Amino acid sequence: MPFFSRNRNLLILHGTVLVWGFTGILGALINLSAVHLVWYRVIIAFVTLFIYFKATRTSIKLPGITLLKLFFTGALVGSHWILFFQAIKSSTISVALVCLSALTLFTAILEPFISRKKISKLEIFTGLLIISGIILIFKFETKYTLGISLGLCSAFCASLFSIINSRQVQKHPASLISFYEIGGAIVWISLYLLISGGFNSSMKLHNSDLIYLLILGIICTSVAYVAGVSVMRELSAFRVALITNLEPVYGIMLAFLFYGKKEHMTLGFYTGAVIILSAIFIFPYLKNKIEKHRIDKLLPQV
Template sequence: MTNKQIKTDLLILHITVLVWGFTGVLGALISVSAAHLVWYRVLIAFVTLFVYFKWKKTDIRVSREVFFKLFFTGAVVGLHWILFFQAIKSSTVSVTLVCLSSITLFTAIFEPIINRKKISPLEIFTGLMIIAGICLIFTFESQYTTGIICGLASAVCASLFSIINSRQVQNRPAPIIGFYELFGAWIWISLYLAVSGNFNQEMRLRLSDLFYLLILGILCTSVAYVAGVSVMKFLSAFRVALITNLEPVYGIILAFLFFGKREQMTAGFYGGSVMILGAIFLYPVVKNKMGRGRAGR
């Protein structure tokens, strides 16, 4: 793995995270419920990928074992997005995106357990700093309790499927992984909507909804999802999670541009956000210094 390839993957990941930051804005603009929104999103996304595969004449066949692994991972992906958009509709884009930063803590805990690695004290400390920031936000933004809880639960799901995908991408192309996981997410959400009786008139879209959903499904899902998974081949799940935590920065800026005063928060919110983002930016610096210290011994 060359430094040039690492820099390229990091650039791709940053652009992908910027696009992901825009999904929060789109979620606030689309009028249908979170579950209906995600149902449309993954439908557009996996159909887009299918058309791309047909155009490129790509062989998308996988073994039964791999299919079921990706299919069930799709359930986690679908749940993550439903919780994410529900958090936005229950609070604000800014609150949701900051809560999503807790993915760092959950990844620091889950990745060593799943991959049977030693837990890094530095990663745990970074995660705890993020949780402290979220607790501060909880204190000052208590009217958004439901949104904050949904945002944290969404982060748990995101952490889990990021770790799973970091292993899957070692053995198969990212677009194949994305296609089967998105298909799985659509099937699981369809089953939920059918059982709960939510295939109803509330799914009707406005013309503006259709426009925003096409952007969300094609650019922010098909393209960005595959790009995000592909870089996991050479970047660790924790490093991906750290850069993904820049999503609040991009998303909050975009939210201010689109919604103005609606996205203005209390001083406590911004204090918590500084704690979270500070931990994110300081982590690679401290880790690099620790690595140099070991190398010099």
Template sequence: MTKLAINRNLLLLHLTVLVWGFTGILGALISISAIHLVWYRVLIAACSLFIYFKFTRKSIKVSKTQFVQLLFTGGLVGLHWILFFQSIKVANVSVTLICLSSLTLFTALLEPLFNRQKIELLELAVGILIIFGIYLIFTFETQYVMGIILGLLCALCGSLFTIINGKLVKHTKATTISLYEMFGAWVWVSIFMFIFGGFGHDMQLNSSDLFYLLLLGTVCTSAAYVAGVSVMKELSAFRVALVTNLEPVYGILLALLFFKREEQMSIGFYGGAIIVLGAVFLYPIAKTKFEHKKVKKQLPTI
């Protein structure tokens, strides 16, 4: 692949990550509750993805087993987003995005358990750094304790469905997984709302909410996902991981731009944020070097 094509895909990936970072801004701007926000989001995303499949004439057929797996995983995705937007509403965008960065920690600890492997010392060291960074934030931003807890639970759910999707994508296309999981999320959120009387007058949208939701469901969910998948065909997983780690950085900068004083935090918060983001960003670099050394040691000497 030419250098121009690589740069084009890198630019597209950065724009995609910037769009993902903008999700938190929209969550703060939309006035309805977190659960109603997610209900509308996954409905719009599922519909737009279905239109995408119809337009491209690609098959969306899956087996019954796959359908059930995707439906239940969709419930986990829905819960992840409810916790994400509720964390923003009780705290702010910056706190939520930093807590979401702990997804790396949860994945590093849970993935070996799912695959019945040993937890590497590097993962453990990164995990300890992330825990220390979040603890620092926790001690300085006591008014956001509930938001921090919800953000961490959101990261845990995100880690779980990321691990599950890592296995599902081996025999199902990523776009197909996205379609059925959006539908699954909508089904489970609808069931929850039906049981607890969530379908009421508080679901009514004003014109700005409708605009933001359409933007969230199409550009920030469906289009961004398709773009994210397309660059993965051309760029290495390492490059994708590095750029994706910039999501909380972009999100926090956007939050400061949009909300200014509301997003200005204590020195302790920024100290903890630097530790968390530093650990998350440097993790793939350290892991690559560690694996290279491991391979060299295993090579036979002549």
């Protein structure tokens, strides 16, 4: 791959991850409940992706059984986003982002059972490090117990639909998977709002809310997703995974930039956050090394 093409894709990927990190800022700025916020977000994202498919003349046809699976997975996607934004509103952006990093822990626990894979010692070790970081944060940030719990639940939902998607993406385009899951999320959230009486005056948008929601739905969801998928054609999965792990780092830096003292946490929080983020960064590096070593052992000696 040419030098400039590789660097261009790396720049796009870093920009995409930075945009994803910005979603926490928008969640804190929008004056809506988490459920209403996500309802608007998924509608805007769905419409934007539909326009993108029409403009690029992309077929959106999928088998009926696949559509049904993606529809139900959409409930997990919607729950993940609602819990994440509620975690922000119940604590801080930094707390929500660090707790979301526990996705690696839940995946290490759940994937062997769901996909019937052999349990990885490296994944268990990484999970134990993340658990120690979470316990430390719980110990020092007791006033944010609800936010931490919601953040962890959000990570759990994200882990479940990520494992499901890892199977679907082997058969269908990632963009279509996202499109139909977002569509499913719209239906499930709408049903919840209908049953709970959530379609009321509290959904009214202020001008600033509308602007932030458009940024969240179009740039932070649709555009960022398409950009993130496009670079995967030229960058290795390892490099993509490593850079994607920067999302909580970028998000916390942006939170400090926008909110300053409000995002200031205790030393215990930062110690726990460093343990969690270190585990997440070390995991793909060690995994790559182990896989490379296995391949080298299988190759014939010259």
